[in-house]
Amino acid sequence: MMGAALYLDNNATAPLRPAAVSAMQAAMGPPANPSSVHFYGRQARLQVESARADVAMLAGSRPSDIVFTSGGTEANNLALSGFRHVITSAVEHDSVLGIAHNFSNAGNSGAGNPRASNPRARKMTVIDVDPDGRINLAHLEAILGGLEDTSNTPLGQTIVSVMAANNETGVIQPLEAIVALARKAGVAVHSDMVQVLGKSHLDFAASGLDFASLSAHKIGGPTGVGALIVRPGQALSSLLRGGGQEGGRRSGTENFLGIAGFGAAAKAAFEDVGHYRQMGGWRDALEAQVMQARQDVTIFGRGVDRIPNTSCLAVGSKSSETMVMALDLAGFAVSAGSACSSGKVHESHVLKAMQAGEGAARAIRVSGGWQTRAQDFEKLAEVLAEL
């Protein structure tokens, strides 16, 4: 068997941080239902609340605003499922577009659609993005301007959902302006912050957002755990009914081990944000070196703000799939756009929305993580320059 490849696919998932491993090992064993009243239950509750405080610290929210979920996918679903109309961008993660798309199908009018006259029918409106992948603010403003009067509307009306940074390109959205437009129109705002958590400073409390989604495994915590941050006073439509855990917002006995790992990873990430600041320089150096060495390079989103660990680039004439395999043989684990569950490479809806043309079929994504060092980017730059 070949030696392990240098791992540069951290936007798909990051390796577990040692602190997360230790926390989960320590949490394994004793009975741990945080709702139990006895000693063991109280111990478990203390640990869940301590993890909640660590996640809140990293996200800049109050601990009581954090609702633990089974990951970013559930957090996105939880945030949006109570709203009748979701205004979202063309470059969102499938866990936003998927749910919004279902809404849209349910809301379609016309012959043959049994739900066409359903008063709770739901609707999705898609905001355009520019060739750099940033949403078109004028388009959002026009969509919001066309809404019927939204003042004093109950939960179940309209929400704007725009991700903080894209998982394929790293492009950062102008959230401040998005929040301002949504506020002016009197509608709620959600942001999928899965890819910015731990990579740049987050201040949910000051952001003006109503909801934000997080995931543990992108920051060196385990898979299968995440959180939705909910602004105080903002109502939530629960997806899971049952024992009323998480303040009645997400029923089901808490994923105790996962939450312990998430908390430890969040604490380590909080102390480690400077690492990502440096990484932006390593990423930029890689791109500069590859562009200097050859003419046939396209870097997606290079002209705008991106999270510091991500580069989405097309190098040479080979398809994404061939490039990923060639780099795997050369000892690098990178991906072709987003990793989907089937493991197959499919056309990226993100690059398509950015009108990337045939370059989309050649794009690969390089993404560093907490364990990545400058020399990892340097080694890859040398290989890409010559491949």
Ligand code: PLP
């Ligand atoms: N949102 C974004 C931007 C992501 O990159 C991902 C992970 O792929 C998710 C949501 C889903 O998170 P999870 O894997 O925890 O369900």
